[in-house]
Amino acid sequence: MGKQRDLSTGIVAQIQALRQQGLTQTKIAEQLGISQSSVCKALKKNCSKRTNCxxxxxxxxxxxxxxxxxxxxNRFKSTSELTDLxxxxxxxxxxxxxxxxxLRELGFKSRVPAVKPMLNKKQMEExxxxxxxxxxxxxxxxxKVVFSDESRFCISFGDQGPRVWRRGGETYNHECVKRSVKFxxxxxxxxxxxxxxxxxxxFLKKTVSAAVYQDVLEMFLIPTVEEQFGEEDFIFQQDLAPAHAAKSTxxxxxxxxxxxxxxxxxxxxxxxxxxxxxxxxxxxxDRKPTTLDQLKQNIATAWEAVSAETCDKLVKSMPTETSGSHTSQGGSHKILRK
Structure with a gap:
């Protein structure tokens, strides 16, 4: 079979007109007495954008x-659920x-929601x-601050949960954030x-009581500040966990x-x-640990690989970056200013 000839300008115009009327490619082909592939070719050739054809x-x-x-x-509904609604x-x-x-045309993009802690009125004021x-x-x-914290690491990180529909600038809007819970x-x-x-x-092996916490500070904090600060002054940061706020601590x-x-x-x-x-x-x-020993080893390796430059950059960001000091769960303010 020889090479298919190009359709005339008139036929192409008819195809376009019938398409605009809502006819399918099959119907157009039947009505004009040409093959469906010719109709498809004509539509593709004359369309620079999908919406035009x-x-x-x-x-x-x-x-x-x-x-x-x-x-x-309905920020946390799936595309299928939004379609049904x-x-x-x-x-x-x-x-x-x-x-x-x-949704994309309206400026919405499906994103993993930011996680913010639940705050009551008193906590917001504080x-x-x-x-x-x-x-x-x-x-x-x-x-001058030594920042501290405990963190849980899981062997299986699981998925990141439902995604959220939001537009530019809505990352921390009240209705767009995912409330954090214990995992x-x-x-x-x-x-x-x-x-x-x-x-x-x-690595903590038991519930952190005040006595256990003080042992951790003695064995891990004191050597750290002696190594990093020597005789220089520093300020220690901790949260208000019961063991941290205990009178003995x-x-x-x-x-x-x-x-x-x-x-x-x-x-x-x-x-x-x-x-x-x-x-x-x-x-x-990325390393995907499968056993508890692998998890611990990976944590230690990754922790030791963190450079002083990375830490310095994080600390220097505090005076200029917008963080989570809120008068409400939605709005945010710069916590520190130069």
């Missing part, structure tokens, strides 16, 4: 406005792919007060860091003559070591 759009501007309202009210409310008959395209009290801190002030524990780790690098890492700090940074309750997002934990967990996820 896909026929009449099934949705109107009003339909699209309704979809925007549905997406804003859209069809039900508008009487339309659109596919999942059409819904996805319209966080704002803390931010104002430390609002004049400079990068140099932050470099299954495999290994609990205590660590500390400063602008000078990471400190000694401790406060007495321990007094005895050791260590200055402790005042800290608002339920504020892990203010602590730069959280960013460091995230870095370590990403590295471990």
């Amino acid at each position: 896909s026929g009449v759009r099934k949705t109107s501007a009003r339909d699209n406005k309704q979809l925007r309202k549905i997406a804003v009210s 859209w069809n039900k409310q508008t009487g339309a008959d659109v596919s999942r792919s059409t819904t996805y395209r319209r 966080r704002l007060k803390w931010a104002k009290e430390h609002g004049e801190w400079t990068a140099e002030d932050c470099q 299954p524990q495999s290994v609990m780790v205590w660590g500390c860091m400063s602008a000078r690098g990471v400190g000694k890492l401790c 406060k007495d321990w700090f007094t005895k050791k003559q260590l200055e402790v940074l005042a800290w608002p309750a339920n504020s892990p997002d203010l602590n730069v070591i959280e960013n460091l934990w995230a870095i370590v967990k990403r590295k471990i996820r």
Whole structure:
């Protein structure tokens, strides 16, 4: 069979006109007495964009406005679920792919939701007060702080849960964030860091009571600050966990003559070591540990590989980066300013 001849301009125009009327390629081919492949070729040849050759759009501007309202009210619904709601409310008959395209056109993108802690009114007020009290801190002030925290590491990290539909600038909007909850524990780790690098890492084998916590500080914090600061002054940061706030722990700090940074309750997002934990967990996820021993070894290896430059960069970001000091669970303010 010889090479198929190109269709005339008139035939191509007829194909385009029939397509705009909503006819399928099969119907067009039957009506014009040509092959379906010729119709397909003509449509592809004369279309630079898919929307120009896909026929009449099934949705109107009003339909699209309704979809925007549905997406804003149902941030954590899947595309299929949004499609069902859209069809039900508008009487339309659109596919999942059409819904996805319209959402993109409206500026929505499916993203993994940011995680923010649940805060009550008192905690919000304390966080704002803390931010104002430390609002004049400079990068140099932050470099005197030794940040500490415990973190749980799991052998199986699982999936990241439902995704959220949001537009640019909506990352931390109240309705777009995922509330953090406790997750299954495999290994609990205590660590500390400063602008000078990471400190000694401790794998916790039991519930952290005040006595256990003081032993951790004695065996892991003291060697770290002696190595990093020597005789220089520093400030120690910790959260308000029961073992940290216990009277015996406060007495321990007094005895050791260590200055402790005042800290608002339920504020892990203010602590730069959280960013460091995230870095370590990403590295471990790539290695995919399958046993507890492998997990511990991977944690230690990833922790030791963190450079002083990385720590310094994280600490220096505190005066300028927008963090989680909130007057509400939605809005945010710069916690420190130069």
